[in-house]
Amino acid sequence: MKPVNNRLIRISFRADTAGGIRWKFQPQQSEVHVRPGETALAFYTATNPTDKAIDGISTYNVVPFEAGQYFNKIQCFCFEEQRLNPHEQVYNMYTCIIKGSGHPRTLCNEQCRVAFPTLVSQTDLVTEV
Numbered sequence: 348m349k350p351v352n353n354r355l356i357r358i359s360f361r362a363d364t365a366g367g368i369r370w371k372f373q374p375q376q377s378e379v380h381v382r383p384g385e386t387a388l389a390f391y392t393a394t395n396p397t398d399k400a401i402d403g404i405s406t407y408n409v410v411p412f413e414a415g416q417y418f419n420k421i422q423c424f425c426f427e428e429q430r431l432n433p434h435e436q437v438y439n440m441y442t443c444i445i446k447g448s449g450h451p452r453t454l455c456n457e458q459c460r461v462a463f464p465t466l467v468s469q470t471d472l473v474t475e476v
Contacts, residue, residue, distance in 0.1 A: 355380055356445060360389050369397050370431060375438075383417070383445045391424065391439045395431035404428040417446040 358381060360374035375390040395401050405425040409415035424439035431437065 354383055356383065358387055358389075360391075362391055364403075368401060368403055370395055370401060370403060381445050386421070386442060386444050389441045391441065392436060393429070393431060393439060394436040395433060398433045400430055400432050402428055402430050419444045419446060 357378055359378040360376065362372045362374055364370050364372050371392075371394040373392055375392060379387055379389065381387045393403075404427070407420070407423065407425045409418050420441075420443045422440055422442040424441065429437070429439075
């Protein structure tokens, strides 16, 4: 896929945790600038500061909503549930390609936000190991 050189999109990154999960979860960079057709790469850190293992899974959304169809996820920690052992810290990678064709003009220099609200099921909030 060839990059569209005359268009630049700023992608900012967020991370939130559900009220019951005690992970510290944050992006390692606040934003990247990519052209449609290029690969975007971001890293997130998740830390379990507790004395118990915690299972969690992330969901993924893009704002504005209409821009989500142009983000093709290649690798994402949101694909499966993760267990963080007591006091464990992990580094997660998110990679996507911004589709180069059919991109609406309104997204040309607009900021897109990729957010990973971390969710867990009530039965898995704290898991003893």
